[in-house]
Structure formats: structure tokens, C-alpha cells
Amino acid sequence: MTGALRGTRLPAEIKLALIGAITEAKDAGFPIVRACGVLMLEARRFHRWLEGRDPKGLTVDDVADEPPVPKMTPHQITDDERTAIIAAARDEANSDKAHRKLAHHLSRTATAFVSESTVLRVLRSVALVCRFQGRAGKPKAAKPEVEVEAPNEIWAWDISYCRVGEQFWYLIAIIDMFSRKIVGHAVRSSATSDDVKDVFDKALANEGLLATDAKMPKSLSDRGPQMRSKTIRRFFYDLGITQIFARPRTPADNATIESFFATIKGERLYHGTYSNPIELISDSDAFVIYYNEERLHMGIEFVTPAEKHDGRAAAIIAARKAGLKHAKQERLKVNRGCSEGSDAA
Numbered sequence: 001m002t003g004a005l006r007g008t009r010l011p012a013e014i015k016l017a018l019i020g021a022i023t024e025a026k027d028a029g030f031p032i033v034r035a036c037g038v039l040m041l042e043a044r045r046f047h048r049w050l051e052g053r054d055p056k057g058l059t060v061d062d063v064a065d066e067p068p069v070p071k072m073t074p075h076q077i078t079d080d081e082r083t084a085i086i087a088a089a090r091d092e093a094n095s096d097k098a099h100r101k102l103a104h105h106l107s108r109t110a111t112a113f114v115s116e117s118t119v120l121r122v123l124r125s126v127a128l129v130c131r132f133q134g135r136a137g138k139p140k141a142a143k144p145e146v147e148v149e150a151p152n153e154i155w156a157w158d159i160s161y162c163r164v165g166e167q168f169w170y171l172i173a174i175i176d177m178f179s180r181k182i183v184g185h186a187v188r189s190s191a192t193s194d195d196v197k198d199v200f201d202k203a204l205a206n207e208g209l210l211a212t213d214a215k216m217p218k219s220l221s222d223r224g225p226q227m228r229s230k231t232i233r234r235f236f237y238d239l240g241i242t243q244i245f246a247r248p249r250t251p252a253d254n255a256t257i258e259s260f261f262a263t264i265k266g267e268r269l270y271h272g273t274y275s276n277p278i279e280l281i282s283d284s285d286a287f288v289i290y291y292n293e294e295r296l297h298m299g300i301e302f303v304t305p306a307e308k309h310d311g312r313a314a315a316i317i318a319a320r321k322a323g324l325k326h327a328k329q330e331r332l333k334v335n336r337g338c339s340e341g342s343d344a345a
Helices: 012-027 032-038 043-050 079-090 099-108 116-125 193-206 230-239 251-267 277-293 305-309 313-344
Strands: 154-164 167-176 182-188 218-221 243-245
Touching: 012 032, 012 043, 032 043, 079 099, 079 116, 099 116, 154 182, 154 193, 154 251, 154 277, 167 193, 167 251, 167 277, 182 193, 182 277, 193 230, 251 277, 277 305, 305 313
Parallel strands: 154 218, 218 243
Antiparallel strands: 154 167, 167 182
């Protein structure tokens, strides 16, 4: 072995040989520091190997290194946190939550405060999230059929949190998939099956669908506990409402109602704070009226949901197109007239 020994992990056999050589040099009258210097070994390292023991009685086992201690990762999640993440992911009530929403659900419920990437990493480690598509395994759930040609064919609905002081209240909303009209909504202190039933009862009454010969809309929702409860399933069955479910962890399947929640929060509810539920109810009621009656919706050719729902949209769109065509013709006449006048001059 050549070169300095500083920072080099040495086998026990070599360490024992070095100890023997330095000890012989010491017995011959050489200082330990000088003998170590010749071997390019730090004297303090030599003494650390000895640990106060007689060098002449040491064996290979006496100077062997302890197994290396695994490097500490101070921010590594605990076993309890890991268990909580896996348990939450396997809970049917969270089947609609991708890893990002699951991370925030865990913090909301004070179960575990972990990052989105940590949740994803844990789920991947136990094969609860695929790294790529196409792997053979359990057949995927079919994408829900949501083609609509008229109002009240499919209603999408969901429940979202709204903070009031130090508590959370719930906004329950139902949107018509054809017109994008909010046909029913309510702010409640709870989000039980009875709360959902009440919102649906009022929406069906407002749309005149409680008559015995009325055709009921289908229900599109995610797979949350309220949506799959026995009470709600029985309620829909008695009314003749067919349930359609989004695929697990596929929020895009219910994007229409998700988009509404993003809109009402971004344009109204997140602009301030609420100290009591009356303020939240007032704001949400006012926004739903504005959303239905005034706000132009890009997804329905920039008419309002109410205009689309009531059958007025086609005439408005046709009038807009006719107006654009007429204006184009008028501009052409004016511009040609200006050009001809300029030529005559």
C-alpha cells in the first residue's frame, strides 16, 4: 500500500500490521509520532485503534471496524405516518382522491402532515400507483358516458369545503351537464346523506321533475362516501335516478362540477374570509344567480347557463353570427367606398 492513509478505511489485517510495525519502531527507540509519520498515518488514529489496550495482545477481531451506521435522514417520515398514508389510500371513501388531494385530506383530518410527493412515493412503494400505463392487471373502470343532448339528462354533483372562522362548512352543488346551470346548491354545516337528499329534492322540484311522468336525470359523481351510501342509493332508486360514477382517482371524469367549484372559489369565496355562515350562504347564493344568469360560459359558446337551459341559446348564437356577418359586409362597403373615393381624388 502506498500513499497517505488519511481518510482511507483499512481492513483489520492491515491495521494490525501497522500497529505491529509502529510498536516495533517504538521499542527500537523511535517516537510514535515519527513512526506514524513515516507510514503517513495520523498518530491519533493509531491511538484510537489501540483504545488504551496493549498493542502486543491485539487480534484481528479487536481492531475490526464496527458495521457502518446507516446515514440518518432527519426528515424521513415515521412508520406511523407511512401506515396512515397507506390506510387512507386503501379506504374506499378516498378512492376518488389522487395523491395530491390525499395529502391535503390527511392534513385536514390531522392524520398526517406530509407532502404530496411523499404520498406519491409511499403509494408507489406499495404498488398503489402505477408508474406507467399498460401494465397487465385488474381491468380499469370504464369512463362514464356523459353525452347529453338536452337539459336534465345528466346532473353532476359534488361537495366542497368552505372555511367559516375556525370551522369548515360544506357547499353541495348540482350542475346540469348540458347547460352548465347550477340546478341546486346549499351551504350546510354537515354533508350527510340527508343534506344531499334535501338539495336534490329542491332541485327536482325547481325543474318540475317530480311529476309522475317526468323523466329523471342521471346522477354523475365521484365515489365518495355520501355518493355510495345506502341511503343515497335507495333515495335515487326510489326516484328512478340512475347513478354514474367517475373512475377512481380520475377527477377529470367529473370535471364540470370541479370547474364550478374552482370558479366560485376563485371569483368569490376566496376573496375574503367568513366569520359566520350567513355571510357564506349569502355570497354563494348571489354567485350562483350571477353564474346562471349573467356569466358567459366558454363551454357553451359564450351564452349564460340559464339561456342554454331555457332554450334561448340557439337564437342568441344565431343573432351573434348574423350580426358579425352583417358588420363584416358593412365594413367591406365602407372600406371599398373609401378606396374608390381615394382613387377618384
